[in-house]
Amino acid sequence: MTAATSEQPAFSTPVEPATWVQHAGTVPETHAYPAVDELLSLFRELADAHPGLVTERRIGTSTLGEPLYSFTVSDGLAAEDEGGYVVVGGVHPNEPVGAVTTLHLATALCEDPELRAHFAGAWHIVPCIDPDGARLNEGWFATPTDKQNYGRYFYRPAGDQQVEWTFPFAYKKAWFDRVLPETLALMRLLDATRPRFLTTLHNCEAGGVYYYMNRPAPELYGVLADIPASLGIPLATGEPEAAHVPLYAPAVYGCIDMKDAYDYLEGLGVDAATRISGSSSAAYTERYGTFYFVTEVPHWSHPDADDDTxxxxxxxxxxxxxxxxxxxxxxxxxxxxxxxxxxxxxxxxxxxxxxxxxxxxxxxxxxxxxxxxxxxxxxxxxxxxxxxxxxxxxxxxxxxxxxxxxxxxxxxxxxxxxxxxxxxxxxxxxxxxxxxxxxxxxGDPIPISTLAGIQYAALLAAADHARAGGSEQSTGDPG
Missing domain, CATH: 1.20.120 (Four Helix Bundle (Hemerythrin (Met), subunit A))
Structure with missing residues (x-):
């Protein structure tokens, strides 16, 4: 895998909201997910090629002692400037589509001045926030269509060891403050940038595409349906991941909120305080009025995923x-x-x-x-x-x-x-x-470029929503 380095801009279409669907088809073909070292090397190649646009910044240290990095792409804006866009890959180490998405996003921003000008803010891109966990999945990254390899080399951390679910949390009888070093690094980045937009990059295994956002955004629902449809991938319109999440539109959900989860489990007679660890990055950034967004794309697609018969x-x-x-x-x-x-x-x-x-x-x-x-x-x-x-x-x-x-x-x-x-x-x-x-x-494997393309186009559409003012109203508790 190599970063795109053509002399022409990465996009020939105008940067207008109606064109976000077209961006889904711009990710170059690749047949493997990059390992951690390769991914960072590709980002550094991009930074070397665009020294005036890309700034590498260490944001923390992993549990096993590995440096954690963010790469800021901006036209002369400082890495600490507030109100920009934060994109985080590898929050779950078994979900590597985001590695390809982050690299393509950074490349596109470097090569297309119109794209940078449209968003008028710094992009803070974390290629992989959990390198320790990602390395334990590298046994299947090179052969992602091999389902046997996927299972035999699969790793996902225990709940209280996951970056996305170890933000501080206090509610009723639940109390969590065992923040991971990786989570702390992400908290520091979010506190420094106070972003208008945050997306953490996820993928699922089988079925169709679905989305999460921290508040309703009806103007996005149409384009979010059109993006996967443009590449022949269905939406996931069946069972949600969590029964307590609100449904905004077909395959578009409100965020998985730990307070809601607590109340739901309590209603089922479960000791919720023993089942919930920490909160999420979405809840953490409510204090800044950030618009939070997730695109879940599947490794494999199945025609039953959106069949409402x-x-x-x-x-x-x-x-x-x-x-x-x-x-x-x-x-x-x-x-x-x-x-x-x-x-x-x-x-x-x-x-x-x-x-x-x-x-x-x-x-x-x-x-x-x-x-x-x-x-x-x-x-x-x-x-x-x-x-x-x-x-x-x-x-x-x-x-x-x-x-x-x-x-x-x-x-x-x-x-x-x-x-x-x-x-x-x-x-x-x-x-x-x-x-x-x-x-x-x-079902059948989906090309990596298709998965990353859906994720890329959707995050651009959602970031544009935030740029236009969709993040101005905070619905959370700043505490």
Whole structure:
């Protein structure tokens, strides 16, 4: 992967709101995600090529001691100037589409003076805020269409180790102040820049495209639907990630708010204070009136993702089936983990993650069963049925894959007891059946340039909304 360095501007179309859809097709073709070192090298090549436009700035240090960087693109504006735009990649290290998006955005801003002039502010771009976690996913970055590689080399940190969900939080009985070094670096950047616009770059696994924003923006909904449609990718109109998020338009949601999550869990009879860690970057920047925006793009697309045709099954029954599958998955993985736990000697990140995630499956199954009892008596849509099934496949591949990595670490280190080896073989056998079942359900791979193009065009449209005044009204608590 190389940064675009053509002498012509990156865009020939006028920079007008109606043209944002056209920008989705401007990302160069690539067949791999850049590793951390390669990504930073490409940004530095861009900075060397445009010394008057790009400024590299260290913003912090990772948990393992790696420097964290932001690259500011601006026409003579200081890195500390307020009211600009902040773009953050790698907030979840298993979501690398943002690496390609950040590089393309920085390149476009350098090569197109009209684009810079239109936004009239500094862009602060963080290529990867969690390099420690990203390095643990690099085993599949080079072969992103290989679903087996994806699962076998997958890593996602435990909830209280995720940058996006470790901002300070205090609500009712919940209190969180174990801020990660990476989160602190991001907090400092946000405090220094007080941005009018913030986007953290995310991607999901299968289905269609969907969005989050911290307040309604009806003028954006049409273009947000048109951008993926222009490249033949569906919206995700089925089940939301969280049942408590507000729906603004098809596939457009309000942000996942931890206060809302607390109240929702409390209403289900769950001890919410034990299930919630920190808050998000969206909540943190409410104090500045920032317009926060997320585009979730899937690695794989499936035609059922936006099919709102009623099925022959009741909606509640589909949710209950999902709950049963989650309970069964949690029981199996929990049994493997419980049997191996006394014999495990290596406190790997994979082990920390599964010790957090695997018990949550039983809790999620219980919550889904409770939710099903209160659902309206209507047929499930094809997209709802798809999302319920796809989420089970995702949990199996993700959590099962990380447990395999935790047990394999003991095997290759020579510390595995016969019990650990036995449980590793047992898990691998079941995991292979999960892989075969998940393969057709996840759908067909989407080109990286398409995913990054959707993310890029959507963030430009949303940033333009913020530029035009869409961020002026804060709806949050400045405290």
């Amino acid at each position: 009623p099925t022959e099954e009741r909606y509640a029954d589909v949710v209950r089936r999902r709950a049963r599958a989650l309970a069964e998955t949690g029981s199996f993985l929990g049994g493997i983990l419980d049997a191996a736990n006394p014999h495990l000697n290596i406190p790997s990140p994979f082990l920390r993650a599964v010790r957090d995630f695997v018990p949550s499956l039983a809790e999620l199954a219980t919550m889904e069963s409770t939710r099903a009892d209160d659902l309206p008596d209507r047929p499930a849509t094809v997209s709802e049925r798809y999302d319920c099934a796809a989420s089970v496949h995702s949990f199996r591949i993700r959590f099962g894959g990380m447990l395999l990595r935790a047990l394999h670490a003991e095997v290759v280190a020579g510390t595995a007891t016969p019990e650990v080896r036995r449980r590793h073989r047992e898990l691998l056998k079941t995991y292979e059946t999960w892989e075969r079942a998940a393969d057709p359900a996840t």
